[in-house]
Amino acid sequence: MARLDEVCKLPGHQGIVWNVGWNHEGTILISCGEDKTVRLWARNINSENNLWVCHSILSDGHQRTIRSVSFSPCNKLIASASFDGTCCIWEKKTSTEGNQYECTATLEGHENEVKCVAWSASGSFLATCSRDKSVWIWEVGEDGDFECAAVLSAHTQDVKKVVWHPHQDILASASYDNTVKLFCEEDDDWVCFGTLKSHDSTVWSLAFDSSGKNLATCSDDRTIKIWKEYLPGNQFGIATSDNTPTWKCVCTLSAVHPRAVYDISWCHQTGLIATASGDDAIRIFRIDPESDPHAPTLEQLVTVPRAHEQDVNSVAWNPVITGLLASCSDDMHLKVWQYKG
Amino acid sequence: MATSSRFSSVIQLTDLDDFITPSQECIKPAKTQNAKPITSSGSAKIQIGEDGTYSQLNKEGRPEKLQKAQITLNDCLACSGCITSAESVLIGQQNHMEFLKICKDIELSLPSRSFDKVVVGLSCQPILSFANKFQIPPEEARAKLSALFRQLGAVKVFDVESFSDLCLVECGQDFVHRYREQSSNSTSIPVLASACPGWICYAEKTHGNWILPHLSEVKSPQQIAGVLIKDVLPNELQTSASRLAVVMIMPCFDKKLEASRSDFFREDQQSKDVDFVITPVEIEQILEELAIEFVDLGSSQIDSLDGTADTAWSVPSGSGSGGYAEHVLRFAAKELYGMTLEHVKFQPLKNSDIREAFIEKDGEQVLSVAIVNGFRNIQNLVQKMKRKKRTYDYVEIMACPSGCLNGGAQLRTESMETKALTANMEALHSKLEHRQIDDVKVNKLNHVWLGKASPEEHQNKLRTSYHAVQKSTNALTVKW
Numbered sequence: 001m002a003r004l005d006e007v008c009k010l011p012g013h014q015g016i017v018w019n020v021g022w023n024h025e026g027t028i029l030i031s032c033g034e035d036k037t038v039r040l041w042a043r044n045i046n047s048e049n050n051l052w053v054c055h056s057i058l059s060d061g062h063q064r065t066i067r068s069v070s071f072s073p074c075n076k077l078i079a080s081a082s083f084d085g086t087c088c089i090w091e092k093k094t095s096t097e098g099n100q101y102e103c104t105a106t107l108e109g110h111e112n113e114v115k116c117v118a119w120s121a122s123g124s125f126l127a128t129c130s131r132d133k134s135v136w137i138w139e140v141g142e143d144g145d146f147e148c149a150a151v152l153s154a155h156t157q158d159v160k161k162v163v164w165h166p167h168q169d170i171l172a173s174a175s176y177d178n179t180v181k182l183f184c185e186e187d188d189d190w191v192c193f194g195t196l197k198s199h200d201s202t203v204w205s206l207a208f209d210s211s212g213k214n215l216a217t218c219s220d221d222r223t224i225k226i227w228k229e230y231l232p233g234n235q236f237g238i239a240t241s242d243n244t245p246t247w248k249c250v251c252t253l254s255a256v257h258p259r260a261v262y263d264i265s266w267c268h269q270t271g272l273i274a275t276a277s278g279d280d281a282i283r284i285f286r287i288d289p290e291s292d293p294h295a296p297t298l299e300q301l302v303t304v305p306r307a308h309e310q311d312v313n314s315v316a317w318n319p320v321i322t323g324l325l326a327s328c329s330d331d332m333h334l335k336v337w338q339y340k341g
Numbered sequence: 342m343a344t345s346s347r348f349s350s351v352i353q354l355t356d357l358d359d360f361i362t363p364s365q366e367c368i369k370p371a372k373t374q375n376a377k378p379i380t381s382s383g384s385a386k387i388q389i390g391e392d393g394t395y396s397q398l399n400k401e402g403r404p405e406k407l408q409k410a411q412i413t414l415n416d417c418l419a420c421s422g423c424i425t426s427a428e429s430v431l432i433g434q435q436n437h438m439e440f441l442k443i444c445k446d447i448e449l450s451l452p453s454r455s456f457d458k459v460v461v462g463l464s465c466q467p468i469l470s471f472a473n474k475f476q477i478p479p480e481e482a483r484a485k486l487s488a489l490f491r492q493l494g495a496v497k498v499f500d501v502e503s504f505s506d507l508c509l510v511e512c513g514q515d516f517v518h519r520y521r522e523q524s525s526n527s528t529s530i531p532v533l534a535s536a537c538p539g540w541i542c543y544a545e546k547t548h549g550n551w552i553l554p555h556l557s558e559v560k561s562p563q564q565i566a567g568v569l570i571k572d573v574l575p576n577e578l579q580t581s582a583s584r585l586a587v588v589m590i591m592p593c594f595d596k597k598l599e600a601s602r603s604d605f606f607r608e609d610q611q612s613k614d615v616d617f618v619i620t621p622v623e624i625e626q627i628l629e630e631l632a633i634e635f636v637d638l639g640s641s642q643i644d645s646l647d648g649t650a651d652t653a654w655s656v657p658s659g660s661g662s663g664g665y666a667e668h669v670l671r672f673a674a675k676e677l678y679g680m681t682l683e684h685v686k687f688q689p690l691k692n693s694d695i696r697e698a699f700i701e702k703d704g705e706q707v708l709s710v711a712i713v714n715g716f717r718n719i720q721n722l723v724q725k726m727k728r729k730k731r732t733y734d735y736v737e738i739m740a741c742p743s744g745c746l747n748g749g750a751q752l753r754t755e756s757m758e759t760k761a762l763t764a765n766m767e768a769l770h771s772k773l774e775h776r777q778i779d780d781v782k783v784n785k786l787n788h789v790w791l792g793k794a795s796p797e798e799h800q801n802k803l804r805t806s807y808h809a810v811q812k813s814t815n816a817l818t819v820k821w
Contacts, residue, residue, distance in 0.1 A: 108727070109720050111547065147691075148720040187760075188692035 017328035026320030032066035081117035129159035150190035174203035210268035218261035276312035437623035466592035484640030504566035513672030528554035538599035539740030549809030567614030583612035592748025620750030662744035666737035715742035
């Protein structure tokens with residue numbers, strides 16, 4: 001029987017914890033929240049029970065709630081997105097007193113609340129999205145400057161999440177307009193090349209699998225969906241237009257989550273899918289290996305009913321340590337979990 | 342007469358939901374006059390009648406009709422709650438119908454009519470848009486549009502470009518003045534062009550006080566034309582400024598926002614400088630409404646301001662948005678450094694919507710100007726300025742990518758992608774006759790119009806000012 005064991009519960013944030021993530025080496029856990037701080041957590045090597053402890057608090061960067069936080073692929077920079085309409089770039093400075101993060105740039109431009117920030121896999125781009133309905137792409141300059149490369153107004157409502165493709169400069173965004181949109185660079189501009197329609201309510205989050213050919217989405221409509229990329233001229237008879245790939249919804253999982261599903265994380269090592277839900281639970285799924293890849297079925301492996309005392313806002317698989325999952329909640333806590341199959 | 346009854350872009354909203362839809366979350370609090378508590382608990386019962394009217398039950402249980410919440414375009418302009426495009430969608434909806442009604446009322450000589458005469462100003466970008474769509478020479482498109490507006494009752498049809506020299510001359514002088522005082526005034530340079538109302542709206546709402554001193558205070562050709570027409574023409578047309586409808590044909594909805602600014606309402610005449618702004622997409626709707634095929638329209642001349650039969654059509658040299666940067670560079674080079682520029686070439690940078698041109702003297706760069714189009718490039722410019730990095734001396738800024746030729750209300754064809762369309766429009770524009778400013782003509786025009794005006798009066802006619810819009814953060818509008 002598969003299990004999800006609680007490794008530790010991490011207090012510290014003074015308010016809702018909105019987002020969790022890892023650095024790309026899997027050694028630092030990062031979180032942010034209502035208390036306008038970003039916190040970095042590392043495993044305490046002196047303790048026997050492998051506890052994670054907070055070793056840095058990044059404050060004074062934002063005036064309002066920090067909604068999202070993301071490590072750059074080089075692990076040296078952190079980007080945080082806030083309801084104050086800005087995005088801060090924090091840079092690691094090593095001094096005699098140890099490592100410290102300093103806010104070295106503030107990206108302004110969104111009209112209002114920034115909901116999410118994400119670095120591209122190449123490290124060349126940063127994406128942000130906002131209640132102002134726009135998605136922005138920032139180009140990272142050699143001198144540490146960030147230039148706006150595109151302002152994309154494809155969505156008709158609040159944009160909740162932006163996620164980059166794991167290998168290519170392709171961006172996916174999820175919105176209150178119930179759709180997911182895909183963007184890529186064309187000539188000297190960014191264009192929307194796909195709209196994924198199937199959810200009946202806000203799409204809260206999304207995650208690519210390790211290949212980047214499958215996408216999982218979760219929604220306020222209490223479902224999660226799996227989308228598959230079909231290239232032009234594919235042998236499966238899936239139509240494409242304008243020589244761009246078609247993303248087709250190949251699986252919908254309903255009647256499992258009794259409340260909105262706020263976040264979804266697709267483990268690039270194990271293929272496990274974790275969800276964070278408004279029913280305070282964390283669930284783990286996998287695609288049934290026996291099922292047809294063009295109509296896969298999701299197998300529910302674990303449910304932790306009272307994973308947190310309130311809504312679970314975010315879940316993130318550790319990119320290196322197999323089966324290690326982080327979560328955070330309205331209950332002001334983070335938790336670290338270990339999956340055992 | 343209240344402006345709302347004769348100016349169509351002040352929208353009287355009949356259904357609040359219609360407003361909410363484009364902007365999603367209007368945060369403008371609606372004022373309620375009837376604030377008396379009705380019951381002891383302070384709660385009230387509201388009934389919705391079959392006709393959709395709202396009634397509140399009074400103490401005796403009898404219904405009293407409630408006032409509908411009204412939000413005017415001016416409320417929108419003074420509010421930071423939603424973004425420009427949504428406002429434009431709104432005002433675009435009713436304008437041309439209102440315009441047709443005005444024309445009809447005049448035709449029928451209705452006593453209730455709001456205007457007696459109509460004068461039209463045709464801007465070159467809409468003309469090119471029709472030329473491109475119907476694959477006819479621009480001159481022909483211009484003559485057909487003139488014919489259409491005359492058919493609707495216009496007594497005069499002008500080229501907006503015949504007014505733009507007044508604007509350009511003023512821009513050049515303003516720039517040179519500010520360039521000279523830059524050592525004593527930190528906000529004098531860069532000078533940012535202010536002809537694009539989309540950009541102005543963004544600057545006022547989003548950046549406010551720190552950026553406003555950088556904006557050129559020179560009115561756009563549209564507004565200068567409006568003032569001049571209302572000053573000069575009523576006499577000749579035997580009417581008054583407030584009974585003369587000035588209609589501008591422009592490439593985007595944002596120009597409507599500009600025309601409706603309270604800065605452009607003349608108290609002394611009780612009239613707007615520009616009463617209507619009509620765009621190509623609306624002209625198509627008008628044609629449809631009247632069951633007229635564009636190609637079947639006859640041709641008609643364009644009037645000239647001094648009454649002579651001046652049929653040669655030319656546009657200012659430079660960009661398709663009005664040639665601001667090029668003129669300022671030429672004028673300043675001459676005025677400040679005694680250099681006459683033969684040819685001005687703008688070099689594209691990262692993308693074709695940011696182009697720059699420099700002037701060097703003795704191997705040193707002395708003047709730099711740029712054309713910045715589209716939001717992302719505006720954004721980068723503004724952020725650079727905010728971080729106090731060196732930018733340019735003068736910047737021509739237009740909110741639309743590719744500038745006014747690609748204005749939001751230009752005609753699109755399904756078969757043609759925006760890029761190809763823009764390329765076509767640029768080609769058409771480049772083939773028009775491009776002119777340098779003709780000082781003799783400008784002086785003559787100035788004389789006819791402003792004659793013995795004092796410097797202050799002169800300033801009033803050609804300059805305007807900007808106002809920061811307070812940003813409101815309302816907890817109720819937050820969505821997680």
